[in-house]
Amino acid sequence: MRFIADFHLHSKYSRATSPRSDLENLDKWARIKGIKVLGTGDFTHPEWFKSLKEKLEPAEPGLFKLRAGGANTRFLLTSEISCIYSKKGRVRKIHIVVFAPSLKVVEKINARLSLIGNLKADGRPILGLDAKELLKIVLDVSQDCLVAPSHIWTPWFSLFGSRSGFDSIEECFEDYSKHIFTGETGLSSDPAMNWRLSALDKVSLISNSDAHSPEKIGREANVFDVEFSYPAIIEAIKSKNPEKFLYTIEFFPQEGKYHYDGHRDCKISLSPSQTKKYNGICPVCGKSLTVGVLSRVEELADRPEGFKPEGAIPYKSLIPLGEIIAEALGVGVNTKEVKKQYENLIKGFGSEFEVLLNVSQQELQNITLPEIAEGIVRVRQGKVFIEPGYDGVYGKVRIFSKGEQRELSKQRTLF
Numbered sequence: 001m002r003f004i005a006d007f008h009l010h011s012k013y014s015r016a017t018s019p020r021s022d023l024e025n026l027d028k029w030a031r032i033k034g035i036k037v038l039g040t041g042d043f044t045h046p047e048w049f050k051s052l053k054e055k056l057e058p059a060e061p062g063l064f065k066l067r068a069g070g071a072n073t074r075f076l077l078t079s080e081i082s083c084i085y086s087k088k089g090r091v092r093k094i095h096i097v098v099f100a101p102s103l104k105v106v107e108k109i110n111a112r113l114s115l116i117g118n119l120k121a122d123g124r125p126i127l128g129l130d131a132k133e134l135l136k137i138v139l140d141v142s143q144d145c146l147v148a149p150s151h152i153w154t155p156w157f158s159l160f161g162s163r164s165g166f167d168s169i170e171e172c173f174e175d176y177s178k179h180i181f182t183g184e185t186g187l188s189s190d191p192a193m194n195w196r197l198s199a200l201d202k203v204s205l206i207s208n209s210d211a212h213s214p215e216k217i218g219r220e221a222n223v224f225d226v227e228f229s230y231p232a233i234i235e236a237i238k239s240k241n242p243e244k245f246l247y248t249i250e251f252f253p254q255e256g257k258y259h260y261d262g263h264r265d266c267k268i269s270l271s272p273s274q275t276k277k278y279n280g281i282c283p284v285c286g287k288s289l290t291v292g293v294l295s296r297v298e299e300l301a302d303r304p305e306g307f308k309p310e311g312a313i314p315y316k317s318l319i320p321l322g323e324i325i326a327e328a329l330g331v332g333v334n335t336k337e338v339k340k341q342y343e344n345l346i347k348g349f350g351s352e353f354e355v356l357l358n359v360s361q362q363e364l365q366n367i368t369l370p371e372i373a374e375g376i377v378r379v380r381q382g383k384v385f386i387e388p389g390y391d392g393v394y395g396k397v398r399i400f401s402k403g404e405q406r407e408l409s410k411q412r413t414l415f
């Protein structure tokens with residue numbers, strides 16, 4: 001069966017998340033987005049884990065569904081842990097997503113981790129634990145768990161982060177590196193950027209939303225064609241078999257918050273070559289720049305831009321539908337007009353991913369404005385302009401040149 005999965009997100013028990021991030025809303029938004037398998041996130045949090053046990057019931061092996069309300073979303077047990085520790089004289093801050101096959105396994109992982117730090121303080125707990133030790137603990141509880149370093153390029157909290165991480169998987173996980181089968185590209189990098197490191201050929205690249213509110217799930221996702229079960233999904237990720245793990249859905253990486261280098265407060269955004277020219281020093285404040293994902297990839301890459309390794313899982317770059325509509329209408333994304341057009345499209349075609357990926361321009365035009373239909377098709381074709389994000393500022397998307405939307409809607413009234 002072919003389906004879309006998003007494994008990494010956060011519940012209302014994580015810091016800076018929406019109070020609406022509960023199982024009912026996640027289930028509802030998964031249907032609106034067209035996501036069939038959704039990570040639970042935050043299984044280490046006692047309150048969230050309690051609601052997982054109360055509100056979910058087993059469906060297929062390792063997958064769960066809401067007890068109430070005939071829901072068809074499947075939940076898969078995941079949680080993110082922030083490991084903060086010192087290694088070789090440097091402070092390391094690395095986020096790791098753990099996948100677990102059963103509630104029993106989660107119970108055991110939580111029991112072990114609660115001896116190390118406070119799991120109640122945050123849905124994404126901070127532990128003073130070496131990432132390698134975390135991997136050991138999790139695999140010791142169950143070999144069926146999967147451990148995936150999160151958003152591997154972001155500067156402050158990741159495996160390869162310029163301010164927090166390592167230069168290789170081996171430097172971080174040592175003799176346990178052979179148990180690292182996958183890594184998350186994160187919003188600020190796409191697979192093409194990761195393909196430039198031969199060291200990553202052995203892992204598969206997964207993509208998740210890391211959503212902090214239900215409406216943001218599926219910003220990035222994974223498309224599978226396997227039997228509906230935890231073991232089948234894990235096997236597809238581990239084996240990197242392109243007949244089972246079909247493709248990933250990506251942000252345009254420029255849209256991510258850490259694509260370029262810069263300083264948010266100084267309003268300075270620089271490309272890797274510009275950063276080199278300034279020797280990594282901010283021309284406004286004189287402090288060192290926050291080096292983003294593109295520069296960091298350049299630093300570690302051993303292949304030229306555009307290289308595609310054999311057997312790589314392909315990807316498609318998309319922009320969330322709400323943003324496309326906002327751009328087509330020339331209004332803010334959280335406006336009534338955008339909501340109205342969004343709901344109309346979901347009602348017409350079933351889900352956001354169906355609209356973004358599959359519906360033809362003609363069909364779109366039958367129920368929505370021509371400038372929205374045109375926007376959706378341009379995104380599919382990659383015809384977008386993006387001002388790159390930097391130092392925590394999201395990139396800005398443009399699909400139309402100035403005044404072009406009005407021209408498109410004028411043409412409609414002529415016909």
Ligand SMILES: [Zn+2]
Nearest residue numbers: 080095150157
């Ligand atoms: Zn994270």
Ligand SMILES: [Zn+2]
Nearest residue numbers: 008009080210
């Ligand atoms: Zn996260």
Ligand SMILES: [Zn+2]
Nearest residue numbers: 263266282285
């Ligand atoms: Zn500065």
